[in-house]
Amino acid sequence: MALTPSTMLPLGTPAPDFALPEPLSGETVARDAVRGSAGLLVMFICNHCPYVKHIRDELVRLGNDALARGVGVVAISANDADHYPEDAPERMAEEARRYAYPFRYLHDAEQDVAHAYQAACTPDFYLFDRELKLYYRGRLDGATPGNEAPNDGADLRAALSGMLAGATPPEPQQPSMGCNIKWRPAA
Numbered sequence: 562m563a564l565t566p567s568t569m570l571p572l573g574t575p576a577p578d579f580a581l582p583e584p585l586s587g588e589t590v591a592r593d594a595v596r597g598s599a600g601l602l603v604m605f606i607c608n609h610c611p612y613v614k615h616i617r618d619e620l621v622r623l624g625n626d627a628l629a630r631g632v633g634v635v636a637i638s639a640n641d642a643d644h645y646p647e648d649a650p651e652r653m654a655e656e657a658r659r660y661a662y663p664f665r666y667l668h669d670a671e672q673d674v675a676h677a678y679q680a681a682c683t684p685d686f687y688l689f690d691r692e693l694k695l696y697y698r699g700r701l702d703g704a705t706p707g708n709e710a711p712n713d714g715a716d717l718r719a720a721l722s723g724m725l726a727g728a729t730p731p732e733p734q735q736p737s738m739g740c741n742i743k744w745r746p747a748a
Contacts (some may be wrong), residue, residue: 597634
């Protein structure tokens with residue numbers, strides 16, 4: 562497992578648009594369909610990454626909390642499913658169902674959306690305000706497999722509360738760390 566940091570997309574960057582399939586429903590879901598009245602949280606995750614597995618329960622809690630506060634939430638898997646079959650669409654649907662994800666879990670097979678967001682790892686988090694300008698990017702909290710840090714979403718939750726209160730973006734913002742996105746081989 563290669564530990565990779567997020568790229569830390571510049572604050573204020575507009576949320577790139579997308580329309581991706583959701584394996585669970587079979588629908589194509591657009592960015593503006595998951596956008597909430599108070600903003601949007603975009604999470605790059607996958608099924609097989611131990612860093613994502615470690616925080617899965619907190620992702621569900623955070624998703625429910627953010628949605629209740631008017632922030633839309635979406636998860637995207639961009640891993641090369643041909644070489645990582647655990648991240649294939651049918652397995653994504655099983656994952657979303659098994660863990661009762663309260664957010665849409667979309668498949669970026671072409672990896673264009675991951676490139677547009679400059680996503681580098683799983684998990685990778687991007688919190689956009691109501692104008693879809695990047696307010697926070699970085700880690701969920703300090704918890705990783707093997708450490709004793711609380712898995713409570715502290716960093717992202719604090720950013721969410723600050724954004725909703727109209728505060729300036731928190732500084733410093735710590736990069737997320739996780740498995741690198743499994744990019745498809747160049748053609």
